[in-house]
Amino acid sequence: VSQLKIAIDGPASAGKSTIAKLIAKDLNYIYCDTGAMYRSLTYAAIKKNIDPANEEALAALLKEMTISFKAGKEQQSVFVNGEDVTEEIRQPDVTNQVSAVSAHKKIREDLVRRQQEIAEDGGVVMDGRDIGTAVLPNAEVKIFMVASAAERAERRYKENLSKGIETPLLVLQKEIEERDYKDAHRQVSPLVQAEDAILIDTTNLSILEVVEKIKGIIEKKQ
């Protein structure tokens, strides 16, 4: 059985990481959360007071950063230069600035190269916005996962509540829509469904149903 490359793209909070993690566990593959890499840079930039519009300063900062993942039982931890930033990179200030940081060409070139190295030998499930189109155009399996904005806000709302954060549902929906707009309208590798990607709308599906659907798609490629 060959070691496949599986790309899962789609807008914010469509369920990509939840599903990608489950699929990776099932296949004993590496899970790579590319959004966490853009978030890590954004977090480091905020700490250093670097303007998200300053491409040169961001690129210089990124050059000095190692970003690594460590798989745990429940979640995957993210480390920047050895420091655990797993919680910090999910904070609202990072979420609201990450699209500006990720729009820069130099930033994408650097991170895409790192992502391609991680996926080099296959056996990887990678989620993001441009995996099927730019990072792994030869991935054997490409999924484009969507859900209605209302459903995505609802999911994020519940996830936040479990962490003790209470943001009004409509604020979350507006933030999600704004991030989608920026990600889909940037010049470099905008969020778009690859021609050969399979569309899955998760609005009315359970996590298990989505996992089963994708497993069926993977089985046909093995």
Ligand code: C5P
């Ligand atoms: O997946 P997540 O919501 O954590 O991604 C955070 C942000 O990182 C996205 O809104 C997008 O701006 C950026 N991103 C990207 N390309 C990827 C993954 C994430 O531009 N492959």
